[in-house]
Amino acid sequence: MSTMSRGYTPLRYTGATECTFRTPFAHIGTKVDLRITDRSLEVYSGHERITTHLLLPATAANEYRTDEADLPAGEKYQLWDKPRARQWAERIGPSALVVIDRIFESVHIVEQGLNPALAVLRLARRYSAERVEAACRIALAGPVRSPRYAHVHPILATGQDHTRADEAQPVEHGGYVRGASYYAGGEQ
Numbered sequence: 742m743s744t745m746s747r748g749y750t751p752l753r754y755t756g757a758t759e760c761t762f763r764t765p766f767a768h769i770g771t772k773v774d775l776r777i778t779d780r781s782l783e784v785y786s787g788h789e790r791i792t793t794h795l796l797l798p799a800t801a802a803n804e805y806r807t808d809e810a811d812l813p814a815g816e817k818y819q820l821w822d823k824p825r826a827r828q829w830a831e832r833i834g835p836s837a838l839v840v841i842d843r844i845f846e847s848v849h850i851v852e853q854g855l856n857p858a859l860a861v862l863r864l865a866r867r868y869s870a871e872r873v874e875a876a877c878r879i880a881l882a883g884p885v886r887s888p889r890y891a892h893v894h895p896i897l898a899t900g901q902d903h904t905r906a907d908e909a910q911p912v913e914h915g916g917y918v919r920g921a922s923y924y925a926g927g928e929q
Contacts, residue, residue, distance in 0.1 A: 834871075836874050877893060880892045
C-alpha cells in the first residue's frame with residue numbers, strides 16, 4: 742500500500758499500467774490523498790474518503806474509469822450514444838444523418854460505431870456544417886456503402902464540396918473521332 746498527496750486533476754495512476762481515474766467534480770482544485778492497494782485506489786480529502794476505484798487489470802493500458810455519479814449534472818456531460826450522435830447529425834443535415842446511420846448499420850455492436858460517427862461529426866467544428874453536409878452528399882454518391890472520416894475528410898480538404906452537383910459537365914457522346922477529312926485525305 743502506498744499513500745501520496747496531489748492537487749486534483751483527473752488522477753493518472755502509473756503503476757504497472759497507465760490508467761486514468763476521476764473523482765467528483767466538486768473537488769477540483771483541492772488537495773487530495775491517494776491510498777493505493779493491490780486492488781483499489783482510494784481518494785481522500787482530509788479524513789473523508791471521496792471515492793474508491795477498483796484498479797484495472799495489469800493488461801489494461803490507457804484506459805479510464807468514471808463513475809457517472811461523479812460527473813456534473815447537465816447536457817454537456819452526457820455520455821455519447823447512438824441517439825445523441827444522430828441528433829448532432831440531424832443538425833448538420835440529411836446526408837450527414839444517412840452517413841451516421843450507415844456507420845451504425847455497418848457494425849455489430851453499437852459502441853463500435855461511436856468513434857467513427859463522432860469523427861465525421863467533429864469535422865463540423867473545423868469546417869462549416871454546410872460543407873460537411875455537402876461532403877457527406879458527395880461521399881454517399883460514391884461507391885462506398887458506409888462512408889467514414891477517411892472518405893469525407895479528403896473531400897473537405899481538397900475543396901471538392903465547393904463544386905456544385907448541378908453544374909453541367911461537358912458530356913462526350915463518343916470517343917475521339919477523327920472525322921471524314923482524316924480518312925478521305927482532305928477530300929469529301
